[in-house]
Amino acid sequence: MNIKIELIYLIFILTLNFSCSENKKSVKGADNSEFVRTLENDTLKFTSGIRAIFQDSKGNYWFGSHNEGVCNYDGKTFKYYTTNDGLQDNQIRSIQEDKNGIIWIVTARGVNSYHGGKLTSYTTEFNSPKLDWNTTTGNLWFYAGEEDGINRFDGINMNYLVFPKPDNIDPYNSFGVTGISTDKEERVWIATYSALFSYDGELVDVFGHEKLNLEENEQIHIRSVLADSKGRIWIGNNGIGVILKSGDSTIHFSKEKGKLIPMQEFKSNTQNGHTTKNIGLQSVFAIEEDNEGNIWFADRDSGVWKYNGESLTNFTIDEKLKSQMVWDIYLDKNKTLLFGMADGGVYKFNGQSFDKRF
Template structure:
């Protein structure tokens, strides 16, 4: 506009003839077209650069796949240990990080509600993605709630390394505090490591130092004594599964799998003869070894397949399948050191997917593991 005014001003003052005016008008048009082309070129450059950053043809994660989920539209979501989350539509991968609104780039879990909103739990809070916008929910614990029955909602979330859990009621993210065991070591952490709903609708919540269950009436606590552990066996729960038969599988880092089956509580890894002596295990761990790759000892993931087999993902020894009678160990990929499995997920096509420590994802073909990404 400034160029226009200056040029027209000169035209009036000089009282030039129509030919000269025409020349000025042509110059103005040339200037306008040049500016417009440059702006359009800048937009295209920015758009191309964003597309290059946010989409790839192959999965680019290298920090570990902590969570896998397939939504109602068939898209896969892969949550990484430190690089955000990726959505795969069958052709390309789209990435979301803190730049796109995530509260943290470490993804703990992914789920979808009845309205199709994708809920992403990060190490620093919860995000909800509706397909267009990323909404963040506060991690402030200004009004902790001890009476769990005073809240409603079917969405439960990890709430940081605190002493409670989030429950979303459709409007508010309520922070419910755990009724911690008496005489608890003040250094124990009750950060949530897994959530699973049983066939009766009760919620089972794994934390590092105890297991909690809630049936919409009572919060029950399963700690060291109630789980029948020895004095030298320490709880460090990393995974939880309530299976189709009503059994509760508890995966620990150090003492393997504990099984709750009705009123019976057994040390599954020990019964199966797949538990190294604690002292030997700690010695190997301190030396950064892999516990001889023989034990079902550090279980970071548990899943049930459509046949009723229970699968365990171990930090050191790869995948384990329990068919109700026999426990079988698999190496996912002989090239991987370690064979650490962060996540196991069965998709809508009954494919069993394994998220690995190196950022890779494998499919089990019934006999061996094929690398998918």
């Protein structure tokens, strides 16, 4: 009888241990899954705005903020770099990669390269000797500071090249660089606040009021430029919208499309309780072409606009955001269109609307 009781007790203990063991395995599995989800759902911590987006040759994403430095995302982990780590400045203007896999980060006060986990600084000296454009080489162009020229890197030195100014200009006009784009013929198009410049390897051409076919009262204040796959040059202005240069023809695109609309007054939290914003296509800070050849414009006030070759469609990224301003539009290697918001965060276009991606 005692033997039977001991046997029953032993079976009970074994069953209980087995059940606990199974429960532990189940709990462990749940923990692992939750941990993976946490990594996947972890989000970009920047709140000051995303001014630059770039995906490198390894598939890693780089995000440049308005005043919080730069972040690298390898698909699992977000790594942040600031002036404490060697950045020249915490405001990031652009990010690119050279043929050797070195990442180049342009800040508001100089350039950093990133390679092998190390940041190297390159100071852009505006008072350095003024070089002739045709005595320098290199395909890396940097704007790092709001002066009257551009930096060209030859692999060793950062060479500062001064722009030839248009005739009859206000001496106080700024020629700080706001955008760079290279066309199919390797001509470099350089947007500045006061003019557009192009460089074909031999000559620098200047596009001011006359060459852009603007009225006398239409003030140039260029914030973006794009050389698209068809050879057209799109020029985004803050105030007068988009100018389109196609071959020898130049048109005021926003005006012809009827999108230069008088600014409207809105309620706001300002001292007088009101502010004015445009509702048309006239303050364009970023331009990008998608995989289907559509051209996208980011307006400071009115969200983003898609041009399919015939008509314009206006989108709101996220109504919950304090600002719809987009600092950067970027087409990644998966042909996904990404939008860097001034309110922080990166959104992707899903074909109809926008989802927060980072």
